[in-house]
Amino acid sequence: MFDVLKDNHPYLALKKRVEGYDWVAHESEFESAITATKNDKEFVQTIQRILLLINNGHTSVIGPDLFNLIKNLPEELTPWHNEAAKTDEETVARWFDMVVESMAYPQNQALPFMARYNQGKYLVYWISDDFSRRYKVDPGCVISKVNDMDVHDFVANLRGETWLYYDPQYKRLYMRDFLPPYKGAPYQVTFENDKGGTVEATASFQRITKPIYPPEFPTNIWQLGSNIYTAILEEGRVAYIHIFEMTQYQSSQLEREILLSFFEEIKDVPALIIDMRNNSGGDDRFWMLNIVRPLAREPLNEFQGAAIRTGEYIKPFMEANAEAFSDVEGLTSLGMQLTQKDIPSILTPEELENLPPEILGPDFEPPVFSMTTIEPSGECPYKGKIYVLTGPGVFSSAESFCMFCKSSGWATLVGEYTGGDGGGSTPAMITLPNSKIPVFFPSTLSLNPDFTANEETHTAPDVLVEPSPEDIIRYLKALTEGKKFSMPDPNYDTVLKECLRLALEETEAR
Template sequence: MKNNLKKYLISILSLLVILSSLAGCTKETSNVQTSIAQLTKEEKLEDFEYLYKIIEGNYPFLKVNERVNGIDWLENKDEYKAWIENTTDNDTFMGQISNIVKELNNGHTHVVSKEEFEWYYDVYANSEGSKTYNKPWAKVFKNEKVLEWYDFDKNHMKEFENGKYFGSNDPAFNSDIIIPNELAYLKINQMNGKRVEEDGKEIRKFYEEIKDYDKLIIDIRGNGGGNDLYWRKNVVEPLAKINISVDNYVFTRGNYGNPFYKSRGMKLFPISKLDKKILQDFPEEIETDFDHYNIFTLTLKPVSPVDFKGKIYLLVDQGVYSSSESFAAFCKDSGFATLVGETTGGDGIGIDPLFFYLPNSGIVIRFSSLLALNGDGTINEEVQTIPNIEIDATIGANYEEDNAIQYVINN
């Protein structure tokens, strides 16, 4: 129950950061439009079978879910079918589909609610990349059955200020001096992709002011993600002294994701091509359950470096997820910063989650498709990122009452 609650809370936090200040992002949708004819029992079951087939063949964390949450999702098929058979209308059907997907316990995997749909449509189907790198995503959201189910008319979309998908367009960071000439503090609240350049100018000014300090704390506790460019451009590139590279193995199952990977320029190689000595050090399910792999190599170079001379500490907790998780994993594997706090939320290495829709209803489902390994060969979604220094990461009312900050001060 504790792990399920954690995943559910992380899911909500991640969606709040990536999209907007939505309430109950992963809750089952109600208020489905009544103008659509009620699905028959047979149509509902056909949709469930399609969902089951996609997850069975393509979802990467089935074994992780068994180990962490004690849920054998595939073995629960008859139970889930009964849930569907007992639905009375379209609303309850969508609600039960949502509940079934929640049993996968992944913050990136959920039914797209009616309230969320417009944001996702604008991100993937109404964007500049909808005909290139987002094309497979756009294809899902432009499907006529999908548009009918969500009662969506692109000609009557809301106005999105500057295309932003965050609850606020205020700076996504704040900075402070904890101990003059010794310890500086940078809090990043969200990896807001729309604030990269604007925030970057002010963050760089802050770095110039504190470049001779002994220590810099970068605090990403509670940061549910956003866009990797925020931390790459505004943290690593100005503070790096040399090129920094990390490699992560990622693995895929099935064929559904192939058009998505191709659109992002991701080449896949058969598992059989992996050296057996390497493969034997990976989790057993890699060889038995997965088809292809890729090695994500991320190399970041100094860009007009400020020559910060001190040590960098990264404060983390369970609320660190998605692109913030990718930052934490990068820092841990590269040694760019010393991680202080609690184990993170995970699932931050890879590309955007994929989407598919159910053929009879048009319900859209989002799911994480890549199993990524940390630098030590553990599964990021399962183990997450364990800090170098494990300590209570509760955010204090002030610096004196914050254990993680006090650790940095005293050590």
């Protein structure tokens, strides 16, 4: 496994440059850790920790749900099917259960407070009554230290125990929700209020008797019973869609029918909001064929750039992926492969500065630059203004959709920076020969339209809007008090509220 990843994983040099962790340099440490394991549980948990140290959302031991998706990939994707055939569902589930066990809190156990990373800080949005009375801390304060360590340093040191997000604005690693590992011992936490006062508290894990919902958006996300939610907002002036995942295209017929019916209904509505928040991806063909082609009024062009490592293992995966998706209806792509020595004379100085330097080195094949065109299907051409809501939960194929919107100009992105690792080809897999543990890892390093690495800078919204601390706290208070949101509510949702304002302002001015 180590040798395959060392020669084929596209992000190892990027992670060293951006996050300061040289995964390859720890080979002997990894060997010692594996040798020291005493049973299956320790073995697979050590494998997962080694993978988590790369710190990429596509790099992990494969679980049952993903394994079933891989088994149902198009038959042309032979390398994936070959690797999947080396293990089975029972084995996958057994290993993955052990992985999950190492990362989960004991049932009904949690810290006496909960915090969400918001605007570069860990905003406390819920505190137990006992903890609040004892230490005189309330929702709205922020965490400044943990175990006498700056909270951002503390979180960065959790690398390998959980997947950490990367914040391209503040250039730091973070957890979306402050959920440090369960160690049994309490954490010493310093809280800071909005007046600069601090409180030091001992936070022990305790029994939680009722669920505390994290501040996920849209507000009705906890009530959604299907993958597609549609609504008409602002007295018929704004159409709204939330899509939870990009379903495998061959299984998306019902969702396609729902979308086409809604698109026909809203053809005269002046604005459409497509909410991608908390969509962690799936199949690119879902958004290409079920959203963009039906709504497009003219051909839409997207610039794409990608590079792969020089390792031999990844090549059959790339060849199979290119062949399987070369004839998607309504899509054409023209590309060119440039040698590393030619790139400096073709790119502008700014583009060259943005380009991840590792692509120009000997460990990467010459990058491929292409222009992909999506032709309109003519089903429901939409003449209104389109907006896409973004956030850090946007990942993989949902990220690719946002990259397309940014590159083509088809829609205006509103919200927070996305989660990254979009574009490129289907991630590869390897099944360990003796244990039959399947492992997933990305196949390509994808570039944004400005030639930055998407895994590094993610996709920047056209209109940056971050949830306000006040809205988050009011939202959680409402949830805690039992309020049920049957539809998205802009009174608690900063991003949706601003997008609605923009939509009404821009459509009225047209």
